[in-house]
Amino acid sequence: MISRKKLAGAITLGVAVAAVTAPSIAGATEFSKNSAFALSATGLLKIDPVPHANGAAGFDQKSLAEFALPGGLVKLNLLNAEAGGNKAKASIKDVSVSLDAVFGGAGKPQVAASALEAHCKAGEGASSLAKANIGGIKLDVAAAPNTKIGIDGLASVTVNKQVKHKDGSFTVTALSISVDGIQTLDLASATCVESSGGDTTTPPTEPTKPGKPSTPGKPSTPGKPSAPTTSTGAGMPGDKPTADGKAPTPTPAKAHLDVTG
Secondary structure: OOOHHHHHHHHHHHHHHHHHHOOOOOOOOOOOOOEEEEEEEEEOOOEEEEEEEEHHHOOEEEEEEEEEOHHHOEEEEEEEEEEEOOEEEEEEEEEEEOOHHHHOOOOOOOEEEEEEEEEEEOOEEEEEEEEEEEOOEEEEEOOOOOEEEEEOOOEEEEEEEEEEOOOOOEEEEEEEEEEOOOEEEEEEEEEEOOOOHHHOOOOOOOOOOOOOOOOOOOOOOOOOOOOOOOOOOOOOOOOOOOOOOOOOOOOOOOOOOOOOO
């Protein structure tokens, strides 16, 4: 078992070298609510999130071919992070974390996996791992949220660590390693919010298709003109010709004439 004093010295040595080898990212600690990173460390050894994807301005993706600390303390390949909208994802291939290696030990790493991944969407998420071995315990595919595994009484690993924040955002970390309270190492972490806020857009409504033009009605057939009728004072004598064809006797019309003097 590694003593705490030796461990602190080893990590301090790592700090000195990591200051030269670890990528420096300006403002990397200023997270947006949708973000992801493959590796981060706090404590005696401090590593800003790397690679760090920040979805504040839209979709963002960052990757790193490999990352290693002196003495084999940490070895990682194909680090990837992406974030945007209300989604985020981080992944690592070939993970190896060995405390014994710092002291020249040839033992197997305390934490190893062929792949790690953490993903979240709309305030929910999970993580997965492949061919993982943590403190001699083999894990594969997925573990229950916040599963804790102790390593030799010196370090503890939280698998599928999930945290719901007060502002409504959610963080899932595939592996979070805590070394006796003096060092924390987070591997594959994604943070997202419940909704995408300004990133959501309502799809435009399709224009209404024009209806078929109505069929014009056929013009009405004009009716035959009616024969003109002549008012002759029907029912009055003299309207009809006599039987012998002679003209009818005129019917006198009554009138009143004013008499002028």
